[in-house]
Amino acid sequence: MSRSMISAPERGNLRHVFGIAVVLFTLGGCGPEQVVVKGKFPPPLMEPLPLNIGLWYGDDFAHHEFFDEAKSRTDSSWVVKTGEAQVQMWDTLLAGMFDNVVQMKGKPGPGQMNQAVDAVLIPHVDELQYAIPTHTNIKVYEIWMRYRFELVTSSGDPIAQWTMSAYGKTPTAFLQSDQAAVNLAAVMALRDAGANFATTFTRVPALQSWLQQRWRPAEEVIP
Amino acid sequence: MMRGPVRTLLLVCSIALTSACVTSTVDEMVFNEPLEGIGDSSVVILGRRHASDYETEPDFIECVGDHITSHDQSIRVINELEFVNALYPWFEPRTAPLRPEDIERLLRQKPVAQKMAELKTEYMIWIDGATVRGDSAGSMTCAIGPGGGGCFGFGTWSDDANYEAAIWDFTDRIEVGRVNTSATGQSYMPAVVIPIPIIAPVQGAACDGLGNQLLEFLSSEY
Numbered sequence: 001m002s003r004s005m006i007s008a009p010e011r012g013n014l015r016h017v018f019g020i021a022v023v024l025f026t027l028g029g030c031g032p033e034q035v036v037v038k039g040k041f042p043p044p045l046m047e048p049l050p051l052n053i054g055l056w057y058g059d060d061f062a063h064h065e066f067f068d069e070a071k072s073r074t075d076s077s078w079v080v081k082t083g084e085a086q087v088q089m090w091d092t093l094l095a096g097m098f099d100n101v102v103q104m105k106g107k108p109g110p111g112q113m114n115q116a117v118d119a120v121l122i123p124h125v126d127e128l129q130y131a132i133p134t135h136t137n138i139k140v141y142e143i144w145m146r147y148r149f150e151l152v153t154s155s156g157d158p159i160a161q162w163t164m165s166a167y168g169k170t171p172t173a174f175l176q177s178d179q180a181a182v183n184l185a186a187v188m189a190l191r192d193a194g195a196n197f198a199t200t201f202t203r204v205p206a207l208q209s210w211l212q213q214r215w216r217p218a219e220e221v222i223p
Numbered sequence: 224m225m226r227g228p229v230r231t232l233l234l235v236c237s238i239a240l241t242s243a244c245v246t247s248t249v250d251e252m253v254f255n256e257p258l259e260g261i262g263d264s265s266v267v268i269l270g271r272r273h274a275s276d277y278e279t280e281p282d283f284i285e286c287v288g289d290h291i292t293s294h295d296q297s298i299r300v301i302n303e304l305e306f307v308n309a310l311y312p313w314f315e316p317r318t319a320p321l322r323p324e325d326i327e328r329l330l331r332q333k334p335v336a337q338k339m340a341e342l343k344t345e346y347m348i349w350i351d352g353a354t355v356r357g358d359s360a361g362s363m364t365c366a367i368g369p370g371g372g373g374c375f376g377f378g379t380w381s382d383d384a385n386y387e388a389a390i391w392d393f394t395d396r397i398e399v400g401r402v403n404t405s406a407t408g409q410s411y412m413p414a415v416v417i418p419i420p421i422i423a424p425v426q427g428a429a430c431d432g433l434g435n436q437l438l439e440f441l442s443s444e445y
Contacts, residue, residue: 042308045334140276169278195312 032077035179037085039187043096044198052100054120056107062087066128085190093194109156118214119159122150132178141181142169143189160206166193243423245408249432252401264345265299267306271351272316279350290434295442323391323398344393352386354426363414373416383407384429400440404432
């Protein structure tokens with residue numbers, strides 16, 4: 001005869017567990033709405049530029065999150081964490097955009113030992129705004145981001161700096177939570193950021209002189 | 224002896240009562256229809272998403288694609304997301320071609336031209352529009368107590384769908400057709416203890432209308 005190793009919890013314990021569950025449930029209702037952005041990002045379909053680019057994500061970028069405090073009792077606070085998805089999207093995009101992409105060992109600066117690259121790209125998210133239907137009365141969830149890019153040498157000397165915006169929206173979806181809709185809008189904004197960056201990189205005015213030194217587009221090479 | 228017909232009559236009446244009316248209109252303008260269908264080429268149906276206050280619903284695009292393939296299985300419709308992902312970043316709301324002439328610019332990119340050839344895309348259909356909720360009226364109150372719960376009241380609303388499909392010939396880089404469909408319907412929700420939604424399938428009617436017109440264009444059997 002074997003005896004079961006799992007014993008039934010005592011009645012007092014059950015009451016205790018139920019009490020904790022009720023307290024946690026009640027407190028859970030008071031916390032901010034949290035969205036950890038998750039998505040899949042396709043690689044870009046383009047001829048890679050013949051550049052060896054270093055990449056450095058600062059902590060503020062790799063763990064980027066946006067917190068918006070509730071303005072009234074009927075509103076709720078929001079935390080939108082985009083860091084993980086940002087890194088995933090930019091890693092995929094840049095690997096397809098350039099011949100070689102290297103993650104830097106340390107932040108480029110004087111005395112910092114780093115890999116030899118043509119330049120190091122440092123992205124920043126300067127601003128993020130969101131709108132949900134309760135804010136705007138339009139049945140669309142929106143995310144808007146403003147990026148700032150720094151292009152520096154391995155030793156941290158500035159080459160160029162420019163800004164770029166990205167926007168994503170998704171319509172009110174039936175049986176979809178606010179969090180899922182905000183996530184989808186954020187994924188759309190990230191895709192838009194990638195599309196904007198990939199299609200305008202060679203036309204950024206601040207980069208023109210540096211690009212002309214390093215690389216010339218194919219049509220310019222043809223005599 | 225009369226029980227069978229009475230039951231059938233009751234069933235027909237209840238179906239008639241629980242489905243609201245939809246009025247649908249389709250306008251078509253086609254310039255250059257393929258006479259023998261599209262053969263082994265494929266067609267891609269894409270939604271326009273660059274307007275700020277609405278966007279063409281992805282499920283509507285899927286519905287039109289399903290409608291076409293379910294009526295003529297020889298037509299290969301490429302899934303919208305699959306196509307957009309395969310050609311990223313060239314078909315995002317910001318970068319998508321707005322005119323057939325823009326395809327020329329796209330095909331100058333060798334990887335894009337290769338992918339298009341691989342997919343054998345003959346026609347690109349852009350659908351622009353949305354289904355919007357119109358006027359609503361009525362009120363309903365629901366209550367719950369120890370003995371049970373229930374609702375009482377009446378609500379009604381209208382839905383309007385308006386979609387336009389532009390057909391681009393990918394080989395000749397020209398627009399070869401344009402189809403417009405609009406549908407409107409009134410939905411009702413009476414509630415006596417239990418709310419009974421009587422929904423007008425406005426988007427479904429628009430999908431069928433547009434799907435049928437596109438079938439006439441693409442299929443040799445219609």
